[in-house]
Amino acid sequence: MSIRVRFAPSPTGFLHVGGLRTALYNYLYAKHHKGTFVLRIEDTDRTRLVENAVENLIKSLHWAGIDFDEGPGKGGDFGPYIQSERLQVYMEFANILHEKGAAYYAFDTSEEIEEMRKRNPLESFTKYDRHTMKNELTIGSDEAKKLIESGVSYVMRLKVPENSIVSFEDMIRGKVEVNTSEIDDQVLMKSDGYPTYHLANVVDDHLMQISHVIRGEEWLPSTPKHILLYEAFGWDKPMFAHLPLLLNPDKTKLSKRQGSVAVEDFASEGYFSDSIVNFVALLGWNPSSDREIYSIDELINAFEIEKVNKGGAVFDRAKLEWMNFQYLKQMPVTELYQLLKPVLETQGITGFQQDYLEKVIELLRERIKFIKEMPEIAGYMFSAPGEFDKDYLEKHWKENTVEILKPLLDIYRDTIDFNHSNLYELTKNYIEGLGMKLKEIIHPIRLMITGKSAGAGMFETMEILGKDECTVRIEKFIQLKESGKI
Secondary structure, three states: OOOEEOOOOOOOOEEHHHHHHHHHHHHHHHHHHEEEEOOOOOOOOHHOOOOOOHHHHHHHHOOOOOOOOOOOOOOOOOOEEEEOOOOHHHHHHHHHHHHHEEEEEEOOOOOHHHHHHHHHOOOOOOOOOOOOOOOOHHHHHHHHHHHHHOOOOEEEEEEOOOOOOOEEEEEEEEEEEEEEHHHOEEEOOOOOOOOOOHHHHHHHHHHOOOOOOEEEEHHHHHHHHHHHHHHHHHHOEEEEEOOOOOOOOOEEEHHHHHHHEHHHHHOOOOOOHHHHHHHHHOOOOOOOOOOOOOOOHHHHHHOOOHHHHOOOOOOHHHHHHHHHHHHHHHHHHHHHHHHHHHHHOOOOOOOHHHHHHHHHHHHHHHHOHHHHHHHHOOOOHOOOOOOOHHHHHHHHHHHHHHHHHHHHHHHHHHOOOOOHHHHHHHHHEEEEEOOOHHHHHHHHHHHHOOOOOOOOHHHHHHHHHHHHHHHHHHHHHHHHOOOOOO
């Protein structure tokens, strides 16, 4: 059997990380089985459309490295891949259902539907009462035809068989059974001529020869309705797999009330696409218990939809940050340079050579989680500090510090090898010759050169900054200190 899967989002805004996981699992499943991954845009709910949402969805997928084989802008043998461009198709199949007696016309107004619901105020779920409401079954086919011809607004509803069992095998959850008493006579065609999700989804999955439907758990209650549609048409059903919800740490459904949930937000915050994909892939599935970091090819090779957990997966932002840090540590310095350069430019930091910036990255990459943190954490690598940590100054600056520093400054000026190992030996030998310990001078040096109380190795920092820059900063600090300005 040819494997064909689809990701079918609605263009109602940003791509949620839950949607990204659905797209990713479809992509991994398709690639694992040498199949086809289809992108289909389900835009039949015209009240919820957001401008440019389709472009943003595709942009987010591309950012994550999830490339579809068929879809908008790419083409394929089963297009169009945007549902609003397929309205005639849905109407034709809705009419087939009607002719088969599996669907009927209904003429109730929204007010009448609301009144029906009020008659059962204690019911959490109120089915459409096809035996008493104004529809083809109660007024007869001839009267229904007259109403349609006179221009009365109508919808088409699914005629759900009474008191029978709908069952299907879910690849994650096993056998699922639902009594039709719990299934509503779902609207299939709306009064505006657009299909509902249910009809369009089933028709498209059949016509596009989708073999496996991999989607979020929220669609599980809709699946029995879809099974009934497949049976009414006489079509073979695809295999179904419903993915667990993504949860906040407090086990509530993941939402932006507790932080970013849009893929584009994670991108703008500085997360690497590879770390996001790696993290999202492991939300509910893991190919082994002893690893956390995988390449996309490793994920493809290992992916088994049957191994996805049934229970909700907690979206642990601390773990995502840790994972991003792992990628930052491993990423080639030339790639990090390409990311750092525009970050610096937006802050007006220019004029530094690639070689210098790459050295700065190597120095500090294990002290940051995001490349965008570099200017804030290590601004002293791009300009002399204008402020100095006062607590650090009071703690480590003694009355004789200037007296000790001046000869050391001369030693720094005179050395030819201004590298970290030589600087360490020169400083250590000098300070021990005075009967002191290295830490008694290293703190004042850090303060004068960086303005901060913590950072990367001090002598490594000095080597990258260079002799001229370091000696100038020390001289200036001493002058400010002696003049009482610090």
